[in-house]
Amino acid sequence: MxxxxxxxxxxxxxxxxxxxxxxxxxxxxxxxxxxxxxxxxxxxxxxxxxxxxxxxxxxxxxxxxxxxxxxxxxxxxxxxxxxLSLQGLYxxxxxxxxxxxxxxxxxxxxxxxxxxxxxxxxxxxxxxxxxxxxxxxxxxxxxxxxxxxxxxxxxxxxxxxxxxxxxxxxxDQPCEYTHECRLRPCADSCTLCQKACRTKALSAPYTMNPLSCTSFWTTFGQGAVPPHLTADQFTTWLCGCDACQDVCPYNRHDWSQGKDFPGLQELEPLLQPETIVAASDAELCDKVIPKTDLHISPDQVQTLRTSALRILAYLKKRGDTPARKE
Known part of the structure; x- marks a missing residue:
């Protein structure tokens, strides 16, 4: 060929x-x-x-x-x-x-x-x-x-x-097939993603401080809240964080539409913070850890519980319930 x-x-x-x-x-x-x-x-x-x-x-x-x-x-x-119940959580x-x-x-x-x-x-x-x-x-x-x-x-x-x-x-073969991208860059005046980042990890456009990123601490950081941040800044994020993406005007999308992702609807009840806290290590390792796409390892199931407990405390402090979380 x-x-x-x-x-x-x-x-x-x-x-x-x-x-x-x-x-x-x-x-x-x-x-x-x-x-x-x-x-x-x-x-x-x-x-x-x-x-x-x-x-x-x-x-x-x-x-x-x-x-x-x-x-x-x-x-x-x-x-x-x-x-909807997983939005703002994962x-x-x-x-x-x-x-x-x-x-x-x-x-x-x-x-x-x-x-x-x-x-x-x-x-x-x-x-x-x-x-x-x-x-x-x-x-x-x-x-x-x-x-x-x-x-x-x-x-x-x-x-x-x-x-x-x-x-x-x-x-191992020299090949090239590149596209001409015509997407418009972000407006110079837009700061929506920076404002949406409660931990201020987005300290400037096109850069970030990973050690202030909610997604980092709820995965590789094993659910810990570092001394320079507060638990309230993490709000209800249990694993990952989409705040800076969801607020972006280039991400307008209705997530209630589309086909069902295989097995996600059946897993939805287990993924709630109050259920995570009560689940056994075996159940978390078997059903939840694989869903983190290797961002949490099987020997770190406590990461999930740590984040879930933080969320429940946050909601209680607000006088809210898991079903009405923001």
């Missing part, structure tokens, strides 16, 4: 496997990511320990010398309905990730794409999604491929907003 034929075949197969769009860039297009990390560290020096944990993403060519290209695929999660990208339901059709299609890559004789590595960083800086790669842009809240945005699942693969 010629190079041009291979490029076209990868793109068309990705779309036939259910991805909304696909781009391919040379591995060298990731070289600028190192500078981006350095800029983040310089802007918020106290964040250096966090960014040091992902420095390997800036060394893809050194770590994978056989890799020639990066295939980036995106899938819009807004095709699914998101239960990050949508966690609970709506097809990777958390191995027997669902979307996940099977992804595996079909990987099987197809292998059948073409391609050496590849990846298949990661929004799970914790593995080998590819996915948002950076997606922007480099012209699939979208960064907005002030630091998230990748495609044509339908920021609620996309991104997947990436390193392949």
């Amino acid at each position: 010629s190079r041009s034929s291979l490029v076209q075949a990868i793109y068309e197969t990705a779309l036939s496997c259910g991805f909304d769009n696909c781009g391919i860039i040379p591995v060298s297009a990731l070289d600028g990511y190192k500078q981006r990390l350095q800029e983040r560290e310089e802007a918020v020096p106290q964040s250096r320990p966090v960014y040091q944990d992902i420095e390997h993403l800036a060394a893809v060519r050194e770590l994978y010398p056989w890799a020639k290209s990066v295939v980036v695929c995106i899938t819009w999660l807004g095709a699914y309905r998101y239960p 990050g949508k990208a966690f609970l709506l990730s097809p990777d958390t339901v191995p027997d669902c059709e979307a996940h099977r299609q992804k595996l079909h794409f990987e099987t197809w890559l292998a059948e073409q004789g391609l050496r590849f590595e990846g298949g990661e999604t929004n799970a914790p960083a593995r080998i590819i800086p996915l948002r950076y790669a997606a922007v480099a491929a012209g699939l979208g842009i960064f907005r002030k809240n630091n998230f990748f945005y495609g044509e339908k907003g920021s609620y996309y699942e991104l997947e990436g693969y390193l392949i």
Whole structure:
């Protein structure tokens, strides 16, 4: 197969496997990511320990010398309905990730794409999604491929907003299929995402302090509230936080519409904070931890209870109940 034929075949197969769009860039297009990390560290020096944990993403060519290209695929999660009772509790990208339901059709299609890559004789590595960083800086790669842009809240945005699942693969053949992105940038005057961030993690446009991020503390931070923040600033977020995305005018979407995500409706009662507190370790490990998309490990079930107890205390302080949480 010629190079041009291979490029076209990868793109068309990705779309036939259910991805909304696909781009391919040379591995060298990731070289600028190192500078981006350095800029983040310089802007918020106290964040250096966090960014040091992902420095390997800036060394893809050194770590994978056989890799020639990066295939980036995106899938819009807004095709699914998101239960009202879970809004303000869990990050949508966690609970709506097809990777958390191995027997669902979307996940099977992804595996079909990987099987197809292998059948073409391609050496590849990846298949990661929004799970914790593995080998590819996915948002950076997606922007480099012209699939979208960064907005002030630091998230990748495609044509339908920021609620996309991104997947990436390193392949051993030189290929390129980039798009011309025509999305308008954020207005200079817009500060909605910064105002919506109660912990002030969004200290400036296009930057952030991960050590002040609610999503960080409710996942990797094991539910702790650091000394420089208060429990009330976390409001009702149990795992993740969508505040800066939900307020964004480019994310206007009715989450009551769409198809049901596999198994989520049945799991909805267990995901409530009062139920999390009472659930056994076995039940949390079996049914809830997998829904965090690797952001909480099986040996950290107490993270869920810690956050759930914080939420219940917050609601009690407000004279509210879980059913009427904001």
